[in-house]
Amino acid sequence: MRMASKSTSNDLAARKPNLREAILCAAEELFATNGFNAVSVRDIAQAAGANPGSVTYHFKTKDGLLLEIYNRHCGPMNRRRCELLAAARRVRDLQDRLEAIVRAYVLPAFSSGSDLAGGGARFTRLRAVMSAEGNEVARRIIAQTFDDTSHAFIDAIHESLPHIPRAEIVWRSHFLLGALYYTLVTPERVARLSRGSADGADAGNAIEQLARASVASFQAPPLDPSAPSRRRSMTQNKT
Template identity: 55%
Template sequence: MKEKLLESALKLFSSNGYNAVSMRAIAQEAGANVGSLTYHFGSKANLLREIYQQHTGPMNQRRKELLGEALRIEDSDSRLVAILRAYVIPAFSMSENGIGGGAEFTRLRAILTAEGNQDASAIIADTFDETSRTFLQAISDCIPDASREGLIWRSQFLLGSLYYALINPERVTRLSDEEVDGSDREAAIEHLVQASFASFRSLAPRKNA
């Protein structure tokens, strides 16, 4: 029943947002009563926190493993590419087997970010901020003269691109008149990494000729 409640909450949150979904609606979707929700989670915020922990734990762990490998690369440009791949790949690979939440959980993340709910904001910060700061530092070490402001903004653009690539691949197929397969994850990863590399690398001050 606990898993059923988690699945129902994820489905409703990702479709309707966190603010609009009541505990009663989640219980009805799961074929349970509100008391069962309260017993297992205590509150809607705790329920959301468990959804995040369930889906992001494996993804964050894999990111850290790949980042450790990337940091052993001496050439700064090659290391930057590897760091970006370490960040992007787990979000795609985890979605293939359901771990990490895939498109449904990514939609939820995007909706929660837009809603600005305090409970959700705190959970997102607890879940991702430590890992995000670790990656930011690794990227900064590849481009030591880059401004902190530029790094923060472009990391935000990377996250937005990752969201959209995961939740709306059919748009690529449609706009290309089906010449490009938007569901080709390897191609999506490659283009996203290369675009992000160019974005971050351009933060390095140009040397006078």
């Protein structure tokens, strides 16, 4: 099969700036801002200054291109997260540790730890968009690649907040990821609603704000202090 040629050229591709790289980068950008289906192979080729045929040559299919983008980023980002998580776990003070854990989760999502310059935020935005679109390729990889790490983070947070049921920590970490995604997807909304006094695209500030808010949300008293199963409360929704 022709994959042989692909894998041998893989190392070379990392070294010299190919069309292959340009295509990957352009596709990442376009997918992240417009979604998977709104972007055609021709759009990508044009943005990369390449021929449509080259896309097929390097990645076989459009799905293959998306897959390659994921493979390119998932490893480094997960590794970075795990490193930071390991360091955070060694923090003695429980409050400080919680904050360190949250930062370990958030930071790699904004700035990639690998050589890919500034790709972290772009890739995270891509993930946000793919998850919103319910993209099947993305769903499979994400569940395989990130669930272990997510569990590790949830467990670490649980250790620093033992009195809160694990299920509630899951909820809150889910909210954290949603907030993170949404900030990367529509940063201009923050600027608009704050009437210009905050810049949603300022990654540094976004991280600080998100960390502060998330730590507080994790520390909130549990809804259900004892049982692990859910209990209804004063909800008056009429669904």
